[in-house]
Amino acid sequence: MGAVVTTHQLTKTFKSHTAVDSLDLHVPEGAIYGFLGPNGSGKSTTMKMLLGLTRPTRGEIELFGQPLTPASRTKLLPSIGSMIEAPPGYGHLTGAENLRIVQDMLGLPPAQVERALTTVRLHAHKDKLVRNYSLGMKQRLGIAMALARDPSLLVLDEPTNGLDPAGIEEIRDLLVELTGQGITVMVSSHLLDEIDKMASVIGILANGSLIFQGAREELFAHSIPDLIIETPEPAAALDLGITATREPDGLRVSGLDPDQTADLVYRLAAARVPIHQVRRVQQSLEDVFMDLTGRGGLL
């Protein structure tokens, strides 16, 4: 699969502080690329560099296979729709009026703008003043403004920030629908569960460095979920010298791979410890993330 965004050693330094450090990003075409990281890890700064809003201190950016340079930016950047930080839009104007400004500024066909409004399901509210919109509606208007130019790539900085679960679900469904229309989506968040549910590829930033990039499944493969051993006789199991913590229905054991799990079950069975069930704990992305960053952020 081709890459829509590639960066080589992308770095941004503010005075003596390195906000983004030597990033090699790879955003595959057609993906929802979940760009994850705690506050201040450098997500917005990275996105601003991709959009030509902030100049990199060092490194290169390729968009749609072509280097982003002062000469190429006017050709490449119109293919990107973006929403960075707070949703845009004038509160004293209606949704439709806000979109008309975008339409006039960029010289867009009215039908294209109308389609963006329908895609984000704001058509019924287009004549309301934006200051009376809910936060979710403002976010969707921001996405419509980004979509109006019919982009190949959508770059969204924390579009679910501050939304309730229903609003988050709406944005998630919308982004999935957009990739169905052939748009690549790069979306940042510190809401780990949120990214987990929609991203096909994940990049994790910590202190400006990329500590993981790859398919969601690969991320989980790096972290071994705890094992729960259900037994009415946990003391008998602990007597065998295994390292475990007590759970209401038995014991919890960390860090065992499949072979070590098989060994443990064999030892318990040989010692006639009754085992009712052995299962892996479901891990959220948050667990995996804490695991990675807690270990110093190195994979």
Ligand SMILES: Nc1ncnc2c1ncn2[C@@H]1O[C@H](COP(=O)(O)OP(=O)(O)OP(=O)(O)O)[C@@H](O)[C@H]1O
């Ligand atoms: N214009 C600037 N001047 C100086 N430092 C900056 C500037 N912009 C960002 N920074 C610093 O760079 C680091 C990364 O900030 P950035 O906003 O990119 O992080 P983030 O991951 O997007 O976090 P958040 O979700 O809180 O916005 C922070 O330490 C921030 O204070």
